[in-house]
Amino acid sequence: MTDRIYNFNPGPATLPLPTLEEAREALVNYKGSGMSILEISHRSALFEEVLQSAIARVKRLLGLDDRYVVLFMQGGASLQFALVPMNLASDAAPVDYVDTGTWSTKAIKEARILGKNVRVVASSEDKEFTYIPENIPINTDAAYLHITSNNTIRGTQYRSFPYAGSVPLVSDMSSDIFSRVFDPAPFGLIYAGAQKNVGPAGVTLVIVRKDMLERTPANLPTMLKYTTHAEKNSLYNTPPCFAIYMVDLMLKWLEEDIGGLAKMEAINREKAALLYDYMDSQDFYRGTARPDSRSWMNVTFRLPSADLEKKFIDEAQKAGLGGLKGHRSVGGCRASIYNAMPIQGVRALVEFMKDFATRNG
Numbered sequence: 001m002t003d004r005i006y007n008f009n010p011g012p013a014t015l016p017l018p019t020l021e022e023a024r025e026a027l028v029n030y031k032g033s034g035m036s037i038l039e040i041s042h043r044s045a046l047f048e049e050v051l052q053s054a055i056a057r058v059k060r061l062l063g064l065d066d067r068y069v070v071l072f073m074q075g076g077a078s079l080q081f082a083l084v085p086m087n088l089a090s091d092a093a094p095v096d097y098v099d100t101g102t103w104s105t106k107a108i109k110e111a112r113i114l115g116k117n118v119r120v121v122a123s124s125e126d127k128e129f130t131y132i133p134e135n136i137p138i139n140t141d142a143a144y145l146h147i148t149s150n151n152t153i154r155g156t157q158y159r160s161f162p163y164a165g166s167v168p169l170v171s172d173m174s175s176d177i178f179s180r181v182f183d184p185a186p187f188g189l190i191y192a193g194a195q196k197n198v199g200p201a202g203v204t205l206v207i208v209r210k211d212m213l214e215r216t217p218a219n220l221p222t223m224l225k226y227t228t229h230a231e232k233n234s235l236y237n238t239p240p241c242f243a244i245y246m247v248d249l250m251l252k253w254l255e256e257d258i259g260g261l262a263k264m265e266a267i268n269r270e271k272a273a274l275l276y277d278y279m280d281s282q283d284f285y286r287g288t289a290r291p292d293s294r295s296w297m298n299v300t301f302r303l304p305s306a307d308l309e310k311k312f313i314d315e316a317q318k319a320g321l322g323g324l325k326g327h328r329s330v331g332g333c334r335a336s337i338y339n340a341m342p343i344q345g346v347r348a349l350v351e352f353m354k355d356f357a358t359r360n361g
């Protein structure tokens with residue numbers, strides 16, 4: 001298909017072409033059932049197979065053992081901002097947060113609305129969230145320590161995770177899950193809106209360590225309890241079947257076409273290095289994140305003026321490089337180079353950047 005562009009949108013984001021092509025077939029007649037994947041019952045054997053396969057792929061790719069439960073929920077990562085404190089912290093227990101910008105700020109806000117004893121133990125607000133704080137203080141009385149592993153808007157990412165000892169880490173990994181290898185052991189809970197590295201919008205991946213489930217208070221509404229979804233294997237109510245199907249296909253691509261997480265990480269490193277090495281070699285484009293905190297997923301940069309940024313984004317679009325506008329809250333430019341962005345797309349972007357700088361520098 002030559003009419004597809006290189007899509008640098010931050011999410012919903014580009015998906016692998018084989019995934020889309022397989023889904024196209026399934027939209028009309030899924031596995032010879034005479035029904036679309038959109039039409040089958042969530043209680044059917046056909047869907048049960050999809051769900052089990054998606055769960056198994058998540059576990060294999062991340063190396064999760066039986067201490068972890070994989071859930072597919074709705075409400076986006078944004079609902080998790082509230083469910084985490086509701087389920088994991090009793091009213092008295094302090095909850096610790098690191099504030100690295102918009103999404104962690106929103107998570108903090110929800111915990112406060114719920115009347116939790118919120119402690120912001122570290123923040124990078126002093127420098128407009130352009131870095132990841134170091135030496136994050138650990139309080140042993142905290143119910144958990146919440147971090148945002150990759151900050152989609154500011155283009156920052158943890159290189160390594162804080163060592164919190166017995167305090168479980170909770171991470172919003174919406175924009176970098178499955179992008180690199182990491183040790184899941186310190187994490188009590190991980191959540192991710194699917195629409196970047198996992199699949200389409202409409203489903204949220206939640207990974208919970210079973211001991212965390214013992215914390216869920218009895219008096220929460222049924223749908224807001226992690227225990228409900230864990231006990232019913234994400235089938236308490238009708239799940240977002242099609243989105244889960246797409247997750248399974250996307251993770252199949254990651255396992256079978258790419259060859260797993262270590263291979264994906266190597267490709268992602270190479271893609272990010274192409275862009276950052278070029279940015280560091282000239283001074284027309286200026287990266288906004290501190291070099292040691294730069295994200296491999298969202299590369300944020302400025303041009304010499306807002307007018308040039310607009311021209312850059314418009315001309316790039318015409319050249320088949322879409323979605324390069326920065327988040328409306330910060331302006332500038334952003335190239336989201338998630339798993340499904342091929343290295344050829346990044347090379348094409350660097351070539352375009354060079355050419356644009358020559359013509360406008």
Ligand code: PMP
Pocket residue numbers: 011075076077078079103148150151152153172173174175193194
């Ligand atoms: N967290 C992060 C890191 C995000 O990038 C986003 C969305 N861009 C969200 C949370 C919010 O996700 P949702 O729209 O699925 O609620």
